[in-house]
Amino acid sequence: MLIQLFGQSNWLLAFLTSLLFIAHPIHTEVVANIKSADDLIVFNLCIGAYLLLIKYLFNQKNRYFILSIVLIGISFFAKESTLTLVLTIPLMLVLLLGLPWKRAIKLSSLYLIPTVVYIIARTKVIGEYNNSEIAGLDNVLVTAPNFIVKLSTALKIMGLYIYKLVIPHPLMNDYSMSQIELNGLANPFSWISLLLYAGLIFLVIKCWKTNKILAFGILFFLVNFSLYSNLFLTIGTVFGERLLFIPSLGFSICCAYFLIRLFSKSSAPYTLKNQSKFILISTVILALYAFKTVNRNKDWKDNFTIYSTDVENCSNSARCQYHHGLAVMKTQALSAKTQNEKIRYLQKAVIAFEKAIAIHPNYSEAYADVGLAYFRMNDFKSAEKNYLKATQLNPSNATAYSNLGSLYFNTQRYQQAKSSYERTLQIILITLTDWLTTHLL
Secondary structure, three states: OHHHHHOHHHHHHHHHHHHHHHHOHHHHHHHOOHHHHHHHHHHHHHHHHHHHHHHHHHHOOHHHHHHHHHHHHHHHOOOOOHHHHHHHHHHHHHHHOOOOHHHHHHHHHOOHHHHHHHHHHHHHHHOOOOHHHOOOOOOHHHHOOOHHHHHHHHHHHHHHHHHHHHOOOOOOOOOOOOOOOOOOOOOHHHHHHHHHHHHHHHHHHHHOOOOHHHHHHHHHHHHHHHOOOOOOOOOOOOOOHHHHOOHHHHHHHHHHHHHHHHOEOOOOOOOEOOHHHHHHHHHHHHHHHHHHHHHHHHHOOOHHHHHHHHOOOOOOOHHHHHHHHHHHHHHHHOOOOOHHHHHHHHHHHHHHHHHHHHHOOOOHHHHHHHHHHHHHOOOHHHHHHHHHHHHHHOOOOHHHHHHHHHHHHHOOOHHHHHHHHHHHHHHHHHHHHHHHHHHOO
16 A cells, blocks of 8 residues: 555565564554454454555546445444544545645545444444543642643653653653653643654645655654644543554554655655665564564453553552552462462552552442452451452442441351342442433433
8 A cells, every 4th residue: 555655666665664564562552452352343444444555546437436435434433543543545645646626635534434334323322521530649730730731741641652652662651640750841741742743744745745654653643642642632541552453554654755755866766875784673663563563462361460560660650559459369379279368469459449449449349359468368457447448439330339248248247148149230220211311312
């Protein structure tokens, strides 16, 4: 596809872009993570849609164009980030395929059909986007005391995304509260990031007519990244390396361009003036990326491996500490061969849960699992204390009430067990009724 877009004379740029994209370690956070299968589906469907659109332009057979629109429609139902990939279509048509804006807009507008169908279906099923549903635990930006702090922190995070593309180390699966701290305008990284993105926009303007491939690469990154920048829309996560999977194609185009340009005699087509140095530097970069990718894949073996590895780097993340505790309790403690070994692992899990609580004092789920760990150590008094704290922080925590009922039953407090179980059922019924009322009626 890239050769078709860049032209046969730029085959080296297309080839190096592909190699950089394939080798980039940031992709492990998507490819090795089953939760991110939706990103893989979206990427492949949209690339297929791009190819069919290109084929339509060369063959003028309507079936290719119709199938391209259908693929975009299917992609929307995999993940709504398809929208930004749709927005890059007119840019691709104008900058890379040389179509006039009028025809590019006319063709691109037909992709509004699946877009509108998806928006209607989404609104009908799950309602409109609600910003108040985002928890501070997931995105610390919603806890910002004012707009300036929120903007400054968002800018700093945007710079961190580019840093992770260039130097993908260390890689972590979670950046929730308080791995990334709020900051004001005094933070220099916010200003560095602002200047960096301003520079990218300046490059787009400068290269719009003289270097359309570079302009497209930058715009592909910016457009697809915009959804996750937290500037225009506050999303359910403050930062995620997995979110760079699709934007990284734009980065790969730019990186390949600058590598080739560094050793070329002319701008295009590229004639390398020092092939040995170009091959050496490119090989070193690809080898480093590939080594990191292979090494990182090992961390994604299972929940215990990923969280026990990442907790060393994201120790300030409440959610990372919590999931590390869960992994220890569910994996190591349950498979322990002796009671002493089991208690040792449960104590280790409690330490992780308590670290999560220290970061986020209102972490109801963490209190509930501290209670469960104590329950499995037969420390019923400590277990009850933590279960009650969990229900106090979140009266709708059905799991905490259910576990509390089990504790009361095991300690022969049957009336209290009955009340806890009834409260559990009540919460489940209320949750189910609210969902049915909101989405089906």
